[in-house]
Amino acid sequence: MWLIDGHNLIGQLQDLSLDDPHDEAKLTMAIKTYCMRANCKATVIFDNGLPGGYSRELSNSSVSVYFAPPRTKADHLLMQRAKELHRLPNFVLVTSDRQITRLAYAYGIETMPSEEFALLLGFRPVELPPEAPDKPKRIKIIYEKDPNPQVTPQEIAYWLPIFKRRLQEARAAKAAAEQAERERLRAERL
Incomplete structure (x- = not known):
């Protein structure tokens, strides 16, 4: 289950612009395609909708689209929905908004940067934030949908x-499960 900060994601893309009057529809179409391929569901929340609320025109069975009503920030709606849904399996909040990611961390909600999710959708992110001061300040990853892609050092x-x-997390979870099973078996023997 994905919960997506819609306008934040659009702002991170080279392929879409917040100035485009159809940017929400284009992004929603890409998310619908991804959800159909990945067999998953998503909720997308955008700023400034009139009158606000659920959008029947943009939603379908796998993607629910909401617009924040006037004088309400989408950030508030995102965190409210995240608190309601974060216990669902495979729940991930997609945003690059630092304030939202800090709040999500405080609530134990898993997040994914918009740039990373953009690659899953097949879009090109504007730029990736530098991870260390010794790395170049601007790294651009261009996703060209080539059937035989050449992986660049930047992508690696x-x-x-x-x-x-993710491998370390999976190994740690497996080790914890094995330890719990050993303890359960030991307790049964006693």
Whole structure:
């Protein structure tokens, strides 16, 4: 289950612009396509909708689209929904807004940067934030949908820490499960 900060994601893309009057529809279409391929669900929240609330025109069975009503920030709605949904399996909040990610961390909510999610959708992120001062300040990853892609050193540098972190988390979870099983078996023997 994805909870997506819609306008934050659009602002991180080279392929879409917040100035485009159809940017929400274009992003929603890409998310619908991704959810259909990945067999998952998503909720997208955008700023400044009139009158606000659920959008029947942009939503379908796998993607729910909401617009924040006037004088209400989408950030508030995002955190409210995240608090309601974060116990669902595979729940991830997609945003690059630092204030929201700090709040999400405080509530134990898993987050994914908009730039990373953009790559899953097949979009090109504007730029990736530098991870260390010794790395170049601007790294651009261009996703060209080539059937035989050439992986650049920048792409490897971007993805390798992510895969290593997830591998470590999986190994730690497996070790904890094995330890719990050993303890359960030991308790049964006594």
